[in-house]
Amino acid sequence: MAIQRTLSIIKPDAVQKNIIGKIYTKIEDAGLKIVAAAMAQLDQASAEAFYDVHRKRPFFRSLVKFMSSGPIMIQVLEGENAVAKYREIMGATDPKQAAPGTIRAEFADSIEENAVHGSDSLENAEAEIGFFFGDDEEGDDSEMFEEFEYSDDLEDGEEGEDDVFGDDEDDGHGHGGHCGHKH
Ligand code: ADP
Ligand code: MG
Numbered sequence: 001m002a003i004q005r006t007l008s009i010i011k012p013d014a015v016q017k018n019i020i021g022k023i024y025t026k027i028e029d030a031g032l033k034i035v036a037a038a039m040a041q042l043d044q045a046s047a048e049a050f051y052d053v054h055r056k057r058p059f060f061r062s063l064v065k066f067m068s069s070g071p072i073m074i075q076v077l078e079g080e081n082a083v084a085k086y087r088e089i090m091g092a093t094d095p096k097q098a099a100p101g102t103i104r105a106e107f108a109d110s111i112e113e114n115a116v117h118g119s120d121s122l123e124n125a126e127a128e129i130g131f132f133f134g135d136d137e138e139g140d141d142s143e144m145f146e147e148f149e150y151s152d153d154l155e156d157g158e159e160g161e162d163d164v165f166g167d168d169e170d171d172g173h174g175h176g177g178h179c180g181h182k183h
Contacts, residue, residue, distance in 0.1 A: 004082040005035070007128035009117035012070035015039075019107055020073050023116065026103050027077060030089045036076040036133055038145050042068045046144075050131060059112060066112055074132050083125050086118045 010023055027034065042050070047067040054060050077086055091102025095114055098105035108114040119125035134143025 001081045003078065003080060004122060004125065005076050005078045005129060006083045006086050006119045006125040007117070007132070008075045008077050008086060010073035010075075011113070011115055011117060012066065012072055013109060013113040014107055014115040015071050015073055017107070019115075023103055023107065026089055027075075027086070030079075030085055032077040032079040032082055032086060034075050035078045038074050038132070039071050040074060040144060041071045044068050050128075062112060076129055076133060083119055083122050087120065090116050090118050 008027065010020055014020070014023060024034065044064060047064040048055070051060065051063055051067065054063060057063075079085065089102055091098025091104035091108075093104075093114060094111040095104040095108035096111075098108070103116050104114050108116075119128050130143060132144050134145075
């Protein structure tokens with residue numbers, strides 16, 4: 001089984017409940033390593049862009065409102081089979097259906113306010129990681145946070161040049177705090 005990376009978000013309900021640490025413990029106990037993390041508050045356009053695949057679903061407007069309602073904690077997880085492993089410890093979308101011991105079974109209140117997000121495939125994991133943590137090499141400015149230094153366990157991992165939030169002096173946008181994805 002390969003070492004993978006996946007995107008995790010601790011949603012506004014769980015940040016508000018002050019259980020970031022409890023969720024991090026579940027992640028760590030599953031053998032997944034947090035290799036990047038940032039707190040941010042999504043604006044409406046960013047939440048819409050992130051959940052674009054759900055644009056036609058009846059709950060889309062409500063989901064966007066919820067996801068932009070308060071700070072979230074965004075992290076990249078790395079480990080063996082990370083995409084499926086993290087989905088497993090998250091539990092089902094609806095906490096009532098979530099297996100005992102999963103994050104959603106223990107900490108989620110409803111099918112919408114369900115504490116965490118996790119990428120559902122390796123392909124989407126790459127896209128979602130790129131949404132928040134791009135590399136600036138092509139001059140592509142569309143991601144929220146500057147390139148960060150991954151752990152170097154991953155075979156094709158490249159050495160990063162910047163710290164997680166980089167140096168704000170040059171452009172003054174997009175690094176932590178309240179941020180919008182579209183500039
Ligand atoms: P998951 O987060 O488990 O991958 P989906 O991708 O299907 O689930 O949905 C994305 C998010 O939209 C869910 O995590 C949840 O916050 C919200 N959501 C999904 N289904 C519903 C629903 N029926 N009613 C309200 N919100 C929903
Ligand atoms: Mg999903």
